[in-house]
Amino acid sequence: MSTLLWQKQGVRTDAAVMRFLAGDDVLLDRELFPFDLRATAAHAEGLALRSLLPTKDADAIVAALHDLSDLWSKGDFVLDDRYEDGHSAIEAYLTERLGETGGRVHLGRSRNDQVLVATRLYMLDALDRLKAGLVESARAALDRARADAMSPMPGYTHLQRAVPSSVGLWMGSFAESFAETAELVGMTRAWINASPLGTAAGYGVNLPLAREEVAAKLGFARVVINPMAAQASRGKHEHQVLSAMWQAMQDIRRLAWDLSLFSTAEFDFVRMPPETVTGSSIMPNKKNPDLAELLRASCAVVAGAMAELQQVLSLPSGYHRDLQLTKPALIRATRITLDAVALIPDVLRRTEFKLDRMRAANDGAMMATDKAVELAAGGMSFRDAYRQVGESLDELRQADPEASLAARVSLGGCANLGLDAIAARIDALG
Numbered sequence: 001m002s003t004l005l006w007q008k009q010g011v012r013t014d015a016a017v018m019r020f021l022a023g024d025d026v027l028l029d030r031e032l033f034p035f036d037l038r039a040t041a042a043h044a045e046g047l048a049l050r051s052l053l054p055t056k057d058a059d060a061i062v063a064a065l066h067d068l069s070d071l072w073s074k075g076d077f078v079l080d081d082r083y084e085d086g087h088s089a090i091e092a093y094l095t096e097r098l099g100e101t102g103g104r105v106h107l108g109r110s111r112n113d114q115v116l117v118a119t120r121l122y123m124l125d126a127l128d129r130l131k132a133g134l135v136e137s138a139r140a141a142l143d144r145a146r147a148d149a150m151s152p153m154p155g156y157t158h159l160q161r162a163v164p165s166s167v168g169l170w171m172g173s174f175a176e177s178f179a180e181t182a183e184l185v186g187m188t189r190a191w192i193n194a195s196p197l198g199t200a201a202g203y204g205v206n207l208p209l210a211r212e213e214v215a216a217k218l219g220f221a222r223v224v225i226n227p228m229a230a231q232a233s234r235g236k237h238e239h240q241v242l243s244a245m246w247q248a249m250q251d252i253r254r255l256a257w258d259l260s261l262f263s264t265a266e267f268d269f270v271r272m273p274p275e276t277v278t279g280s281s282i283m284p285n286k287k288n289p290d291l292a293e294l295l296r297a298s299c300a301v302v303a304g305a306m307a308e309l310q311q312v313l314s315l316p317s318g319y320h321r322d323l324q325l326t327k328p329a330l331i332r333a334t335r336i337t338l339d340a341v342a343l344i345p346d347v348l349r350r351t352e353f354k355l356d357r358m359r360a361a362n363d364g365a366m367m368a369t370d371k372a373v374e375l376a377a378g379g380m381s382f383r384d385a386y387r388q389v390g391e392s393l394d395e396l397r398q399a400d401p402e403a404s405l406a407a408r409v410s411l412g413g414c415a416n417l418g419l420d421a422i423a424a425r426i427d428a429l430g
Helices: 015-022 025-049 055-074 086-098 100-106 111-147 167-192 211-217 227-232 236-262 290-312 321-350 355-360 364-377 382-390 401-406 419-428
Strands: 152-157 160-166
Touching (some): 025 055, 025 086, 025 100, 025 211, 055 086, 055 100, 086 100, 111 167, 111 227, 111 236, 111 321, 111 419, 152 167, 152 355, 152 401, 160 364, 160 401, 236 321, 364 401
Antiparallel strands (some): 152 160
């Protein structure tokens, strides 16, 4: 590991202790590095704006950072155990390239607000990508809902056949759910869209920093005003981002559960795309819905990351090294969420619906609720109608799911799905 930014002269560091302290930080910083470079360039320009750094020095630093960004994108610069973290790597590169000028980039800044702003930019980018994936998923579900809007399928409660339903109702539920979660992601983005840069280690610095100008350059809507509040936001905002991601993964988990269940021979309602199923190492007949199962399980990764953050955040005011452990949880959950949501539109578009099988699974007893409602609408108390129909279920031998669907005309019912309203909601998301 290269010379540590904070190392005191004449004090040796214990290698085992340093390995424990650093952990996987430099590897995790590979996710944050592009955002750290952006924020560092903006900070240098902000110093020049307040005449805290000569303009020519700021220009040299920004040019060197652009070069480093190019090296990074080409794979010619690697974060590895030569560095304690990404922040150290940036300063080491600038110092090697520019000498004393490069070493001035840290003026008015701490690694505390450096990681805060890089993480905040990383989360904003992740939320943008998540929202876009959810909108595309919502559109894919909406297309399937429109294509088979009135195709009957059973509706289940407690995994027992309940009443006739439709493919339009089923797929429409995902279109609306994905849209609703995309709205939540947007609200979360607005909530965290504030720059902590310029708060240093949590108590500000004795310099007239151009905080608002730098925040605007980085695309933030505002600044976090109080330095201690900025410091206290670390982990808190990550948890809220993961909460939004969990909601997305919960929607995906429900879809994955349905696809896994409905692809069994006992249901045989759907056939998932061949590329998403695998075989058994011992049973030649098997086709396993592995993708659906891992999508279903991935929600637990996000929930586990949220639990990690909740335990780490039991801290008093000020910075504590405990907060380093918020980084792996955030990055791990973000990776799996973005990877999962990126798969959903194609799965929705390419899964085959076996409409004849779905219709045939409706039986006469599933018309009981419709019959009870008809009797109650004719003047009988609903409870009496309920009992009367319940005592003569064996008489309901004929299933007419199409008639049942056509009679549900209230908004949201099978004959009035409101898909245009859901589409407008999706369109409003961009």
